[in-house]
Amino acid sequence: MKWLFLLLLVTASLRADTGLQLLVHTPGSPSDGPSAGATYSFPDTAVDDGSVVSFRLRNTSTTQVYLVSTFLSSNNSFVISGTSLDKCIASGSAEDFIVAFVPRAEGLASGALQVAYKAYPVSAGCPADTLPNFDVMTLTTLQGNGLAATLSVSVTNGGASTQLRYGDTIAFGQVAIDSHQTLTINVKNVSSGALALPTPQLISPVFSQPPFSLDSLSDLPATLQPGADASFTISFAPTQAVLITSSTLELGTRQYPLSGIGIPGAGLQSLLVSYTLPSGVHYNVSTASPIDFGSVVAGSSIKFTFTVLNPQTNFDALVVPGAAISGSGYSLANVPFPETLKPGEQASFNVIFSPSQPGTATATLTIGSLQYTLTGKATGQTLNPVFQFTPATLASQQQAQLSIQFPDAPQASSLGTLSMSFQSAVAGISDDPAILFAATGGRNMSATITAGSASATFNGQNSLTFQTGTTAGTLTFALSFANGDSYKKSVDILPSTIQLASATATRQVPYLMVNLTAFDNTYSAGKLLFNFYDTNGNGIAPGGITLDESQDFHQYFFGSNAAGGAFALQAKFPVTGDLTTVGSVDVTIQNSQGQSKTQRVQFQ
Numbered sequence: 001m002k003w004l005f006l007l008l009l010v011t012a013s014l015r016a017d018t019g020l021q022l023l024v025h026t027p028g029s030p031s032d033g034p035s036a037g038a039t040y041s042f043p044d045t046a047v048d049d050g051s052v053v054s055f056r057l058r059n060t061s062t063t064q065v066y067l068v069s070t071f072l073s074s075n076n077s078f079v080i081s082g083t084s085l086d087k088c089i090a091s092g093s094a095e096d097f098i099v100a101f102v103p104r105a106e107g108l109a110s111g112a113l114q115v116a117y118k119a120y121p122v123s124a125g126c127p128a129d130t131l132p133n134f135d136v137m138t139l140t141t142l143q144g145n146g147l148a149a150t151l152s153v154s155v156t157n158g159g160a161s162t163q164l165r166y167g168d169t170i171a172f173g174q175v176a177i178d179s180h181q182t183l184t185i186n187v188k189n190v191s192s193g194a195l196a197l198p199t200p201q202l203i204s205p206v207f208s209q210p211p212f213s214l215d216s217l218s219d220l221p222a223t224l225q226p227g228a229d230a231s232f233t234i235s236f237a238p239t240q241a242v243l244i245t246s247s248t249l250e251l252g253t254r255q256y257p258l259s260g261i262g263i264p265g266a267g268l269q270s271l272l273v274s275y276t277l278p279s280g281v282h283y284n285v286s287t288a289s290p291i292d293f294g295s296v297v298a299g300s301s302i303k304f305t306f307t308v309l310n311p312q313t314n315f316d317a318l319v320v321p322g323a324a325i326s327g328s329g330y331s332l333a334n335v336p337f338p339e340t341l342k343p344g345e346q347a348s349f350n351v352i353f354s355p356s357q358p359g360t361a362t363a364t365l366t367i368g369s370l371q372y373t374l375t376g377k378a379t380g381q382t383l384n385p386v387f388q389f390t391p392a393t394l395a396s397q398q399q400a401q402l403s404i405q406f407p408d409a410p411q412a413s414s415l416g417t418l419s420m421s422f423q424s425a426v427a428g429i430s431d432d433p434a435i436l437f438a439a440t441g442g443r444n445m446s447a448t449i450t451a452g453s454a455s456a457t458f459n460g461q462n463s464l465t466f467q468t469g470t471t472a473g474t475l476t477f478a479l480s481f482a483n484g485d486s487y488k489k490s491v492d493i494l495p496s497t498i499q500l501a502s503a504t505a506t507r508q509v510p511y512l513m514v515n516l517t518a519f520d521n522t523y524s525a526g527k528l529l530f531n532f533y534d535t536n537g538n539g540i541a542p543g544g545i546t547l548d549e550s551q552d553f554h555q556y557f558f559g560s561n562a563a564g565g566a567f568a569l570q571a572k573f574p575v576t577g578d579l580t581t582v583g584s585v586d587v588t589i590q591n592s593q594g595q596s597k598t599q600r601v602q603f604q
Helices: 550-558
Strands: 006-012 020-024 039-041 051-059 065-072 078-081 085-087 093-102 107-119 135-148 151-157 160-164 171-178 179-188 201-203 210-216 227-234 245-249 254-263 272-276 280-284 291-297 303-309 319-320 323-326 329-331 340-341 346-353 361-368 370-379 387-388 399-405 414-424 435-437 445-449 464-468 473-479 484-495 499-508 509-520 527-534 545-548 567-577 582-591 594-599
Touching: 020 107, 020 135, 051 065, 051 135, 051 399, 065 078, 078 107, 085 093, 093 135, 151 171, 151 254, 160 484, 160 582, 171 179, 171 227, 179 245, 201 210, 280 370, 291 303, 340 346, 346 370, 414 435, 499 582, 509 582, 550 567
Parallel strands: 039 135, 171 254, 291 370
Antiparallel strands: 006 567, 020 051, 051 093, 065 085, 065 107, 078 093, 107 135, 151 160, 151 179, 179 227, 201 245, 210 227, 245 254, 272 280, 272 303, 303 346, 319 340, 323 361, 329 346, 361 370, 387 399, 399 464, 414 445, 414 473, 435 464, 473 484, 499 509, 509 567, 527 545, 527 582, 582 594
């Protein structure tokens, strides 16, 4: 039998003997990372800038290792931080540390990264004091190339300007509680070309209300021309008498730790004022920082308990003459003043925020001569809608149901808009026109919220029908209201193998015709395999016919296609011989997710 085929597509480490291994580790990654090797090279770095790498020292021996320190034998262009001294590392455990390359001059720099350690038996515990004798081993040789400086960064304090290198500390010195100190940071382009100016950021992981703050950056340019400079300011407003160092100024890749010391002020300025949330969380406050009561539903209230402490470090008793508040929506309760507080004594009272209508409300709290700004936001009832889908897991080519439930029945009726948007997961495909609400043929519907009702309604119905289309991606449903409130729910339509809808086979002398309808939500269909069988179910020589039609599929999907991932395929086989001897056929079709195969289809 002679076969001819025509396919038509139509619209539709260290040395092993040390027991230690040095690895280049990515912080947060579950894996250790690759070996550092005998030499580790930093990327080329501008003078006074810095490049940082995280190393992991893993104990691969069968006994614990006492780590004294990691250090550099030479060259102060490399800075080590994050090491733990006098620490035992158990067998299989590891210690992480950071090395920064901060070139002091142009040109090549190198230095030996070494470790002082000692194998130490587990039975002996971990030594309380540094061992007098230990081994020193080179972990790797660090190398880096210093380039010409690009940005010059300096800090001005009291008229004196100091140049900053990567990692230098910006020190505010001693600042009285309830006052603040401001420093100016100047950035100058010292290169020969224009440079993008990084946006300064303060990183304060320890604080929910950090004592350091960036002042307005609105005047900071996006680009600096050669020789041009720009300035911004940082403020330090301490709320307690202590050295504070847990904040960092980031300027692009550059990092500068911040430090400041809070000290008692004079008179009432030396009082320590704090407040406690209903949850029990406690915060110290400053006259320089607003006190945020957060968001409260209009008609309800929230209470903060304020405490005024005369610190033990004061020598004299202090008279607190009174407390008052000005501003709508705020009130005082249980005020004990006037009262004399001896050193170590404290007094408390309540501030209640109870707004009557939505909006932002501010007030001023006065305690003697001290003044604090209060701010809070009143909102309408938070609906917290729950988007429920049937079926619970969505796939392509479905007519699914959506309902919106409210755990707490709404207190007032309202009219919202439910919208549906789509983000395609297929590169080069921006949308799928088959994704829509069945009732409107579009992607927007009115949603009615009735006071006391547990669910939204759509044209009087508690649920609506929508089509998922035939393209992998993410559907996002948004319930929005005129006051600006919006609630969203996203759900993924995952990539899948080609889904076959129908397959038929007919004899049309002198042809065998095979027709498929299907969809491919990845738009990556390619290879096809046709297996033909005689009327007894035996395979017909020469066996399966394989074709790679990736190009034709690509032209179809990425051309003027308005059908998403849906397609129809017709294979037409001219045959010389008796067509009735061919009994059935099956078809295998492949995309990026795998293969799909039809059942055997009988020829009619």
